[in-house]
Amino acid sequence: MKARSIFRMILAGLLILTVLTACAPATPQVVEKVVEKPVVQTVVVTKEVPVEKKVVETVVVQEKRTQLSFAGHQYFNMSFGPAPAPLEYMRQVVAEKYPNIDIQLIMQPLDANKWHDNLTTYWMAKDPTVDLVYVVGYWITEFAEAGWLMPLDDKIDPALLAKYDPAYLDIFRHNGKLVALGPAWGGIGGLYYRKDLLEKYGLKPPETYDDIIAACDTIRKDNPDLGCWDWPAMRNVVLVNRWSEFLHGFGGTYFNKDGTCAMNSPEAVKALEFMTMLFQKGYTPQEALSWKEEDANVRFVSGQTIFFTGRQDLLFWIDDPAKSKIVGKWGFIPNPAQPGGRHAGFPEFWAFAVSAYSDNPDEALKVLELWGSLPTMKNFNLAWGPIQGHSDVYTDPDVLKANPNLPLIEEIAKTAIPPLPSANYGEITDLLQAQIHSALSGQISPKQALDDACAAIDVIEKGP
Structure with a gap:
């Protein structure tokens, strides 16, 4: 009886175990299986490949100054x-x-x-x-x-x-x-004159050098403080320029046909004698012996003198009231000439x-x-x-x-004259400046000054 009871208990236990096993989850199984599937993969490969490349390069070149x-x-x-x-x-x-x-x-x-x-x-x-x-x-x-x-x-x-x-x-x-x-x-030389004064005294613009002296004598009778004639006479090449005008105005010339100096001819001596007389008798002030062109026009534009010999550039401002006291009162004509001479502007x-x-x-x-x-x-x-x-x-x-x-x-x-034609121009004009200035200053006679000048010029030009 006891044995039968034990058998039944074992059988029930097995039955319960069977039921429990059926109800439990299934145990996973490991199964090996090969599956083929395409895979996309990027592979970077480093490789040196020669490539032709144009390079545009801008080069700035400094231009030579x-x-x-x-x-x-x-x-x-x-x-x-x-x-x-x-x-x-x-x-x-x-x-x-x-x-x-x-x-x-x-x-x-x-x-x-x-x-x-x-x-x-x-x-x-x-x-x-x-x-x-x-x-x-x-x-x-x-x-x-x-x-x-x-x-x-x-x-x-x-x-x-x-x-x-x-x-x-x-x-x-x-x-x-x-x-x-x-x-x-x-620049070219000409003669400036006080038109208002000449008209006041019934005088015509001067044609000759003698006309200038006569006009000054007439006008200065009533105006003794008025100057007559100003021009630059400094020992400078400008003095030679003015001398050239006087020389041709009196009928002289630079050289004879044979090439010898002609600046001591009778006509030339008369020209320098006239120039010297202007200083001796006060027609031209002694101060003019140290005047350049710019100095010589001061008194004329200030209304202090009747005549002035100078270049045409004065015309550029002679009617400027800020610079001139003779606005509208002046005239400008060719340089005078004596009979036998010519109107000459250097x-x-x-x-x-x-x-x-x-x-x-x-x-x-x-x-x-x-x-x-x-x-x-x-x-x-x-x-x-x-x-x-x-x-x-x-x-x-x-x-x-x-x-x-x-x-x-x-x-x-129209009155232009040629300059002294010499390859020794500088040396000759230096010589002429000294001799002419000495004559104007009263240190030597006009004839002696020109004789000495010509003797030296002939040596320079022709040789001893």
Whole structure:
């Protein structure tokens, strides 16, 4: 009985166990299975591959600057009219067309003798740093014969040269070769007179030198404090210029046909005797023996003298009330002449030239053409007044407006005489200055002064 009970308990336990096992979750099974699936993978491979590549590289090249030296005077920094000072404008036109070129002014003394000597010193040393020079017509023979100036005929634009009056260009030729371009400015001597005073006393403008003396004697009877005739007589090349006018006015000339000095002829002696008499009798003040051109016009524009011999540039401001006390009271005529003589005005025509020793000749020629062109010549006219060589200057409306006295200047220009024709110009004029000034100062007689001068000049020109 007991055994049967144990059997039943075991059987029930098995039954319960079976039921519990059926109700429990299934045990997971590990199953190995191969599945094929495509995989996308990026692989970076480093490899050197030659590649052609164009590289554009901008290289900035510094343009070479050229400095040109110009031998001129202090007036290039001054303007006396409605235009910039010439040097300012000259630099401006160069900078506009040739920005790599700079202009440096080598300041020269106003004394023409010292200026001449400076230029001579540069060239005798063959100084290559002097490129452009401002020269006067009476130096041309000397400078060109020495080979110091570059010939220009085949180097300047023919169209530009065609704008210049041949008579002006001839002043700057030597043996047919053009060596300077101008004038950029020019002075020519004439006689200023007090028109109001001559009209008051019923006198005509003087034709002869004797007419001047007669007019002074008449007017000064009632005006003893009034001066007669002022002109520059300083021992300077300007004295030789004035002497040349007196010389031709009395019928004299520089040289005889055989090349010997003619400046001690009877006509020449009379001319210097007349000049000396002006100082002896007070028609010209003793102070004039130390006057330059600029000093000599002071008394005339101040209304203190009746006559004045000088250049035409005074016309540029003689009617300016701020500078002149004789506005509208003056006249300007050719210099007088005695019977047998000629009305003569000495031309001081200045031009630009290129030094034969310049180390920048091509650049200097480019600048020379610009300075000889109409715009620059017009600026010279408006800054300094006439005379300019470029013909188009005289049809420019601005020039005509600023120069109402151009017709007077044209009449004076007709009396132009040539400068003393000698390659020894500097030496001869130095000699003449000394001898003429000594005569005017009363240190030596006019005849002795001219005899001594001619004897020395013949030695210079022909040799002992």
